Amino acid sequence: MQISIVIPLLNEQESLKELHDWIVQVMQSNHFSYEIILIDDGSTDKSWKIISGLSKVNQNVKGIRFLKNYGKSQALHAGFKAAEGDVVITMDADLQDNPEEIPEMYQMITQEGHHVVSGWKKKRYDSVITKNIPSKLFNWAARKTSGVKLHDFNCGLKAFNHKVVKTIEVSGEMHRYIPVLAKNAGFSDITEKVVQHQARKYGSTKFGAERFINGFLDLITIWFVSKFGRRPMHLFGALGVLMFIVGSGFAAYLGVDKLFLNPTGRLITQRPQFYIALTAMIIGTQLFLAGFLGEIMVRSRKNETRYNISDKINL
Numbered sequence: 001m002q003i004s005i006v007i008p009l010l011n012e013q014e015s016l017k018e019l020h021d022w023i024v025q026v027m028q029s030n031h032f033s034y035e036i037i038l039i040d041d042g043s044t045d046k047s048w049k050i051i052s053g054l055s056k057v058n059q060n061v062k063g064i065r066f067l068k069n070y071g072k073s074q075a076l077h078a079g080f081k082a083a084e085g086d087v088v089i090t091m092d093a094d095l096q097d098n099p100e101e102i103p104e105m106y107q108m109i110t111q112e113g114h115h116v117v118s119g120w121k122k123k124r125y126d127s128v129i130t131k132n133i134p135s136k137l138f139n140w141a142a143r144k145t146s147g148v149k150l151h152d153f154n155c156g157l158k159a160f161n162h163k164v165v166k167t168i169e170v171s172g173e174m175h176r177y178i179p180v181l182a183k184n185a186g187f188s189d190i191t192e193k194v195v196q197h198q199a200r201k202y203g204s205t206k207f208g209a210e211r212f213i214n215g216f217l218d219l220i221t222i223w224f225v226s227k228f229g230r231r232p233m234h235l236f237g238a239l240g241v242l243m244f245i246v247g248s249g250f251a252a253y254l255g256v257d258k259l260f261l262n263p264t265g266r267l268i269t270q271r272p273q274f275y276i277a278l279t280a281m282i283i284g285t286q287l288f289l290a291g292f293l294g295e296i297m298v299r300s301r302k303n304e305t306r307y308n309i310s311d312k313i314n315l
Helices: 013-029 047-057 071-083 099-110 128-146 162-167 175-186 208-229 232-261 274-299
Strands: 003-008 034-040 062-065 087-088 116-120 158-160 191-196 308-313
Touching: 003 013, 003 071, 003 099, 003 274, 013 034, 013 047, 013 099, 034 047, 034 071, 047 062, 047 308, 062 071, 071 087, 071 175, 087 099, 087 162, 099 116, 099 191, 116 175, 128 175, 128 208, 158 162, 158 175, 175 191, 175 208, 208 232, 232 274
Parallel strands: 003 034, 003 087, 034 062, 116 191
Antiparallel strands: 062 308, 087 158, 116 158
């Protein structure tokens, strides 16, 4: 199979049939062998009924249904696990991503040898205040922090080599940073393609302003994990040793001063340096233990992304 198209969705009953027909037209005109994997992330409308109907008329349509809304990352993880195509394409179900971009993105993976091709919505049909400006700020911070030079991290239209999606673990709210996860896994050939952004035709966006706050928090998380996820002792241990040395230094100073320099002066416990020394040594010990426990967890943990699936189609 050449292409797997993975589409997470939540309450997109109006757009599914039109999106399906559009994708099929593109696939057939380019003679691609393909599958469309639709992941219903706990929709409360008729989305699953429509997916079931599409699967009956097109055996290339496959469906996964979650018992409740787990989020886009978990939906993508389930789709990646099921995907069989040499190239995996992700896109949103709201018709804002253009399937006409798929053939060129497929060629960029198969012929040019890129590991990841990320869409760049250079011209957007979104609100300038609520989406465009926050998005530019978010993407700037993501570029500076991750070192991945993309203009649009959050574009849903992306293409991946099959090996990438079978290697990375997408969990939490990390769907925004799949290119960063790919880079951290050793897939360094990451590029982007300017894609056409469609104005939303049906319904309303499922994301509010809080997604940008969550995005920045996730950015800090992925920065920390990428630098110290496999060696937490290098951070916590170093800080712990530094704090313990500072505390020991103050304690040594107090001891020497009391025993030899000013034996008749104030009690050690009446001096502020005593509390600085005590606090620094306690914090240093705790940081060192945190790093030690982190090392044990890294060596023993097994990554798991959990979600409950209620139904599957053609899988």
